[in-house]
Amino acid sequence: MTDIVLLDGGMGQELIHRAGDNPTPLWSTQVMIDHPGMVAAVHADYAAAGATVHTTNTYAILRDRLKGTPLEPEFEALHAAALIEAAGVGVTAGSLGPLGASYRPDLMPAHDTAVAIYREVAHQLAPYVDLLICETVASVAHARAVLDAAASTGKPVWLALTVQDDDGTRLRSGELVSEVLPHVGQAAALLANCSSPEAISTAIKELAKGGLPFGGYANGFVKISDGFLTDKPTVDALTAREDLNPAAYAGFAMDWIAQGATIVGGCCEVGPAHIAELAQRIRAANHTIVEP
Numbered sequence: 001m002t003d004i005v006l007l008d009g010g011m012g013q014e015l016i017h018r019a020g021d022n023p024t025p026l027w028s029t030q031v032m033i034d035h036p037g038m039v040a041a042v043h044a045d046y047a048a049a050g051a052t053v054h055t056t057n058t059y060a061i062l063r064d065r066l067k068g069t070p071l072e073p074e075f076e077a078l079h080a081a082a083l084i085e086a087a088g089v090g091v092t093a094g095s096l097g098p099l100g101a102s103y104r105p106d107l108m109p110a111h112d113t114a115v116a117i118y119r120e121v122a123h124q125l126a127p128y129v130d131l132l133i134c135e136t137v138a139s140v141a142h143a144r145a146v147l148d149a150a151a152s153t154g155k156p157v158w159l160a161l162t163v164q165d166d167d168g169t170r171l172r173s174g175e176l177v178s179e180v181l182p183h184v185g186q187a188a189a190l191l192a193n194c195s196s197p198e199a200i201s202t203a204i205k206e207l208a209k210g211g212l213p214f215g216g217y218a219n220g221f222v223k224i225s226d227g228f229l230t231d232k233p234t235v236d237a238l239t240a241r242e243d244l245n246p247a248a249y250a251g252f253a254m255d256w257i258a259q260g261a262t263i264v265g266g267c268c269e270v271g272p273a274h275i276a277e278l279a280q281r282i283r284a285a286n287h288t289i290v291e292p
Helices: 012-019 027-034 038-049 072-086 111-128 140-151 197-210 246-258 272-284
Strands: 003-006 092-096 131-137 157-161 167-171 189-193 214-218 263-266 288-290
Touching: 003 272, 012 027, 012 038, 027 038, 027 072, 038 072, 038 272, 072 111, 092 111, 092 140, 111 131, 111 140, 131 140, 131 189, 140 157, 167 197, 189 197, 197 214, 197 246, 214 246, 246 263, 246 272, 263 272, 272 288
Parallel strands: 003 263, 003 288, 092 131, 131 157, 157 189, 189 214, 214 263
Antiparallel strands: none
């Protein structure tokens, strides 16, 4: 029926759960250092579940996140470590996370500054990955800057927008999703991520108007709490939903496919069991899971 690209699920929260350590503001970066090999094990589990695209553990490896920590001098080494952990797993997507903090469009630097910061990260990743994925993009300014930077590598670039959990037509900035569409000419795919699955079901309708392959990968948080919207937050300020088991999550993703999505997967709190269930549901509907 339809060719579907199946992304993996969340990396950071999966690492936190497996490590059992108290979360730090460095999140998945800290776990990667404290538990060598764990990132590779997560990648392998997503591959076994059926994922055909594997996102590198580089979301939080940004100079502003590392500033003032013992890992501040290790920017290049941390990228190298994440890329080694992903080596050989299949099609890889180099992750570029938000500057400052997730869900904080107010922290976005001026355009030229942001482009320069992102260009450094993109060029760290590009020689070793198949595509770049710009994740949790919360504003039009964020989209413009990260696309300008990532496109300079010559790699395919996927843009993933985060939308308001109570209104999937709006970015976290309050701007309409439709306001991004005039600026996506450098993108190869348009996604919604790290938002509730209900909100992504709404956002998908807007993404379908972008003229690009589109899809979504939701998180499993109850809400983005006020406690997380602070400087250097830790993920223990967030609570996982209890109603989003693999079958429930797959139901949402299959709805996105019914709306025309051809790229689906999972974000925070969506693990290998969710991706395995989704793979089974995709095949049962006579779709084919493919690489991009």
